[in-house]
Amino acid sequence: MAVTASLVYLAIQTHQATKHTQALIRQGRVSRLSEQSLAATDPGMATTIILANGNEATPEAVRRLQFSMYCLGLFYGFQDSFNQYQAGLLGEDMFKQLKAVLSRTLSQKGFRAEWQNVRVAGTKFAVFVDNIAAALPLQQ
Structure with a gap:
């Protein structure tokens, strides 16, 4: 009986360790x-990216790229929190709080437009964010 209990305990511990390791990865x-996304918000880096892609690095183009890359970093953070919740690692x-911040963010047209640019259709995270966005009025 003690050996069985020890094996069950070990299996539970191994499962938990695996979940935590995956979350860390x-x-x-x-x-x-x-x-990487936030590094691209630096004006010099944004200019370099625009020029490297054969485009003119106007002040407006630089600001648009900066905003786009900032949003990308923001959505990566949201996705990480969502994944941690799905894995049972976020209360x-x-x-x-994540849903409230996403609601405030997605009620703004610039952020909502960027979400459409970066979303990966068919993922659980996309469904989650799309459901939040669908329930919100869009601020002007």
């Missing part, structure tokens, strides 16, 4: 992607 990925209060 996802969090590291999101951190890298967010850092209900934090998840409610």
Whole structure:
């Protein structure tokens, strides 16, 4: 009986360790992607990206790219919190906070437009965000 109980306990611990390891890997990925996105908000880097793509780096083009890359980093963070909640690693209060922040963010037309640019259709995260957006009026 003691051996069986020990094996069950070990299996539970292994499962928990696996969940936490996967969460750390996802969090590291999101951190890298967010850092790369935020680095592109630097005016010099944004200008370089625009020029490297064969476009004119007007002040307006630089500002648009900066906003786009800022939004990309923001949505990566939202996705990480969503994934942690799905894995049982984020509590209900934090998840409610995520939904509230997403609601405020998506009620603004610039953020909503950027969401349409970065969303990956068919993912659980896209369905989650799309459902929030669908319930919101769009601020002018």
